[in-house]
Amino acid sequence: MPKMLIAAVFWSLTGMLVANAQKCGRVPVLENRIVGGTESREGAWPWVVDVTTQTPTSRHVCGGSLIAINWVVSAAHCFVNPDVNEYLIYAGRHQQHGYNYHESAHSVKRIVIPYGYVEPHSGNDLALVELSTPVTWSERVQPVCLPDSGTLFPGGLECYVAGWGNIREDVPLGGLGTLQEVQVPIISQSSCQEMYRMHPTEPVDILHDMICAGFREGGKDSCQGDSGGPLVCQMVNGTWVQAGVVSFGLGCAHPNQPGVYTRVTSFSSFIRSTVPGIQLYGRAHQSWCGRVAVVVSCLSSLLIQLQR
Numbered sequence: 001m002p003k004m005l006i007a008a009v010f011w012s013l014t015g016m017l018v019a020n021a022q023k024c025g026r027v028p029v030l031e032n033r034i035v036g037g038t039e040s041r042e043g044a045w046p047w048v049v050d051v052t053t054q055t056p057t058s059r060h061v062c063g064g065s066l067i068a069i070n071w072v073v074s075a076a077h078c079f080v081n082p083d084v085n086e087y088l089i090y091a092g093r094h095q096q097h098g099y100n101y102h103e104s105a106h107s108v109k110r111i112v113i114p115y116g117y118v119e120p121h122s123g124n125d126l127a128l129v130e131l132s133t134p135v136t137w138s139e140r141v142q143p144v145c146l147p148d149s150g151t152l153f154p155g156g157l158e159c160y161v162a163g164w165g166n167i168r169e170d171v172p173l174g175g176l177g178t179l180q181e182v183q184v185p186i187i188s189q190s191s192c193q194e195m196y197r198m199h200p201t202e203p204v205d206i207l208h209d210m211i212c213a214g215f216r217e218g219g220k221d222s223c224q225g226d227s228g229g230p231l232v233c234q235m236v237n238g239t240w241v242q243a244g245v246v247s248f249g250l251g252c253a254h255p256n257q258p259g260v261y262t263r264v265t266s267f268s269s270f271i272r273s274t275v276p277g278i279q280l281y282g283r284a285h286q287s288w289c290g291r292v293a294v295v296v297s298c299l300s301s302l303l304i305q306l307q308r
């Protein structure tokens, strides 16, 4: 009898702990430019959004990613014009010039940029964009997970970047404007710093809040117009976590000049203090496991006590 009671308490407690907001970092099961990439399948990256400006005519500016029902992560340099009325953000978009059944358009309520942002080369190239109206979660519209500050993205880890940017330097994406994707490995901080320091004409300092991805030999990369879009890596449990935000490069896909991304883990406290109720991956995970472990050990000691 007390055992049943304890079981009931246990399951309602764990239920309460598990019942969080929309689960992040999950993609629908599909049967299945970015430079050197391929067309993505519809719904492959359900958190990717298209950031556009409205004047004089509708124009693609940047990418971004959904992290909550009314929040998008993008790059600070995408919002040179601070007027929120300039922007319209499309969720559930696959083709820029096709019909997207799951698409919704959202105006912008607020753009929050870390204190000290000046230009991409000096870091802090991140923007948190609050939407005026929330998205509706569906199979084609899902949030990505953001990492806690302790999450590691080691050199060699295979990640993906998606966007509607140029398919080669100065060559815009044509046709229907289908979202492109490319797989790029993380490049360790030391090799990226070394590659960019060696640059003959334009040496760049790769700062701690930047993370590089791509190939030493070049060929595959993000490019102009991909900025603000997410660099995502799949964790062992299948969850997609955003490691970076497309920030800059020297040209696109050149050897020894991999893409430079804003390191999302450097902004976890900024994100936590700006986006109400956001759960960051590592931390949510740890504390979730931690709390369950505490409940389990606590209950089992109780059981042992009761059985004595």
Ligand code: ARG
Pocket (backbone or CB within 6 Å): 165, 221, 222, 223, 224, 225, 226, 227, 228, 246, 247, 248, 249, 250, 251, 252, 253, 258, 259, 260
């Ligand atoms: N700054 C560019 C933009 O605004 C992104 C450049 C990314 N370049 C690269 N080689 N990965 O779209």
